[in-house]
Amino acid sequence: MTSNTANSVQILVVDDEPDLRTLYELTLLREGFGVETAETLADALQHVGERHFDVVITDMRLPDGLGVDLIRHLRAQQRRERCVVITAYGSAENAVESFKGGAFDYLTKPVDLQQFRRVIASAVHDAKASRNIGVAARDVEFPGNAGEAALARLVGESDGMRLVKERIVRVAHSMAPIMVTGESGTGKEMVASAIHANSHRGGGPWIAVNCSAIPENLLETEFFGAKKGAYTGSSQDREGFFQAARGGTLFLDEIGDLPLAMQSKLLRAIQERCVRPIGSPQEEQVDVRIISATHKDLATEVHAGRFRQDLYYRLNVIQIVVPPLRQRREDLPALCAALLRRIALESGITVPRLPTMMLDQLALDPLPGNVRELENLLHRAVALSEENQLQLEPSSLQPLIREAAGMNSRTGPPEDDRTALPSDLQRYLDNAERAILIKALRETGFNRTAAAARLGLSLRQMRYRIARLHIDTPNNGDGANEPF
Numbered sequence: 514m515t516s517n518t519a520n521s522v523q524i525l526v527v528d529d530e531p532d533l534r535t536l537y538e539l540t541l542l543r544e545g546f547g548v549e550t551a552e553t554l555a556d557a558l559q560h561v562g563e564r565h566f567d568v569v570i571t572d573m574r575l576p577d578g579l580g581v582d583l584i585r586h587l588r589a590q591q592r593r594e595r596c597v598v599i600t601a602y603g604s605a606e607n608a609v610e611s612f613k614g615g616a617f618d619y620l621t622k623p624v625d626l627q628q629f630r631r632v633i634a635s636a637v638h639d640a641k642a643s644r645n646i647g648v649a650a651r652d653v654e655f656p657g658n659a660g661e662a663a664l665a666r667l668v669g670e671s672d673g674m675r676l677v678k679e680r681i682v683r684v685a686h687s688m689a690p691i692m693v694t695g696e697s698g699t700g701k702e703m704v705a706s707a708i709h710a711n712s713h714r715g716g717g718p719w720i721a722v723n724c725s726a727i728p729e730n731l732l733e734t735e736f737f738g739a740k741k742g743a744y745t746g747s748s749q750d751r752e753g754f755f756q757a758a759r760g761g762t763l764f765l766d767e768i769g770d771l772p773l774a775m776q777s778k779l780l781r782a783i784q785e786r787c788v789r790p791i792g793s794p795q796e797e798q799v800d801v802r803i804i805s806a807t808h809k810d811l812a813t814e815v816h817a818g819r820f821r822q823d824l825y826y827r828l829n830v831i832q833i834v835v836p837p838l839r840q841r842r843e844d845l846p847a848l849c850a851a852l853l854r855r856i857a858l859e860s861g862i863t864v865p866r867l868p869t870m871m872l873d874q875l876a877l878d879p880l881p882g883n884v885r886e887l888e889n890l891l892h893r894a895v896a897l898s899e900e901n902q903l904q905l906e907p908s909s910l911q912p913l914i915r916e917a918a919g920m921n922s923r924t925g926p927p928e929d930d931r932t933a934l935p936s937d938l939q940r941y942l943d944n945a946e947r948a949i950l951i952k953a954l955r956e957t958g959f960n961r962t963a964a965a966a967r968l969g970l971s972l973r974q975m976r977y978r979i980a981r982l983h984i985d986t987p988n989n990g991d992g993a994n995e996p997f
């Protein structure tokens with residue numbers, strides 16, 4: 514960094530301890546930054562009222578308030594300052610509070626100066642990135658189209674998904690470590706990549722690593738890299754995931770599967786923000802944002818001694834839980850449409866429609882593997898159907914759904930969850946009634962009279978219910994016994 518560019522960076526330091534204030538100030542001046550200081554919250558508010566800074570470093574506990582109040586004030590005014598909070602050691606809640614308030618990053622006391630310099634360098638880098646692309650303060654929330662596009666790809670307007678999207682936007686623009694949890698196939702990786710796309714690192718690398726897929730003896734090399742000659746036959750330096758993700762995001766998928774020995778090394782790399790490649794005498798600085806994901810219950814893993822508690826706290830500052838499909842059934846129509854569109858685009862065919870009755874059936878008994886399973890099912894259904902068909906054949910879908918749902922008994926959600934109270938009883942009952950009517954109709958070859966008899970209904974009642982629930986039937990003949 515030339516002193517010229519560094520000089521243009523202005524930092525505000527807020528701390529009531531004169532010694533610490535001086536220490537931070539001198540450290541920053543030595544890096545070539547412009548520094549102003551404030552002793553109290555009121556003093557700090559006055560400073561930011563008079564001018565803009567690139568970075569604000571504030572102690573959490575100030576004589577007349579909290580550092581996070583200053584951050585909230587800046588956020589409310591949609592200011593672009595990157596805020597770093599200094600909190601007392603071990604107060605995880607403070608870190609969470611800070612991030613929720615809009616902090617960029619945090620440091621714990623006693624502050625390690627080397628780490629201090631790294632965190633500030635990263636905040637300055639981020640502040641400059643936003644300045645260089647000339648975004649207005651408001652646009653910091655939505656930098657460019659990539660972020661919005663990533664959110665749009667995340668289909669779903671249910672309350673659960675809306676909450677997920679809100680959180681993505683809120684936390685994207687910070688260094689907050691994020692843990693994405695949820696059942697298999699719920700869209701955890703999509704959520705993580707939307708966070709990346711919505712951050713100022715969106716233009717930087719996105720490195721996704723499946724921790725469970727790497728052999729244990731290769732983990733260290735894969736994560737931290739290796740110097741030439743570190744192993745017999747290695748003739749070149751090798752970059753690790755951390756180096757590859759510099760300036761971007763490292764996504765650690767299935768973090769719960771990382772062996773304990775590697776967990777300590779990872780913790781160190783995250784804490785120190787530097788790694789030592791195998792065979793190298795030197796550590797390398799890495800400015801990387803970490804997002805992790807797991808379908809395991811990590812708290813249980815910690816309890817069982819399979820996951821380090823300190824690493825768990827470090828990674829789990831902010832948690833985003835992606836809800837399973839059965840808790841957001843209202844997303845099914847939009848999801849099916851989007852997935853079919855994607856599949857059709859990939860295979861160059863006309864986008865087929867899913868028959869309403871199939872949607873109803875899926876809504877009643879969602880697939881155990883969530884969106885991934887739904888996507889697989891639709892893929893297979895498209896492959897089985899005739900080219901450029903406008904609607905998927907219920908007859909070809911049926912066995913696929915049954916097959917997928919058959920796995921329910923083995924991999925389905927726990928009983929108490931499945932019998933949870935419905936949030937909309939009428940809707941729930943309608944869905945149940947619809948599925949029963951469809952079943953009876955199917956079993957009688959769509960003979961309404963026979964189906965009515967099976968259910969102890971008159972034909973009139975049957976017709977009424979079919980009409981009320983908008984059930985698609987292949988024919989209108991009440992007596993015809995045509996194969997479907």
Ligand SMILES: Nc1ncnc2c1ncn2[C@@H]1O[C@H](COP(=O)(O)OP(=O)(O)OP(=O)(O)O)[C@@H](O)[C@H]1O
Pocket residue numbers: 666667668669695696697698699700701702703704808848851884885888
């Ligand atoms: N909300 C969504 N909108 C559109 N597609 C989605 C959505 N959620 C998931 N998908 C699709 O479903 C598939 C599974 O998603 P993803 O890989 O993100 O899930 P995951 O939770 O990481 O799964 P796993 O636990 O198996 O690793 C992907 O093909 C993804 O594109």
Ligand SMILES: [Mg+2]
Pocket residue numbers: 701702766
């Ligand atoms: Mg995944």
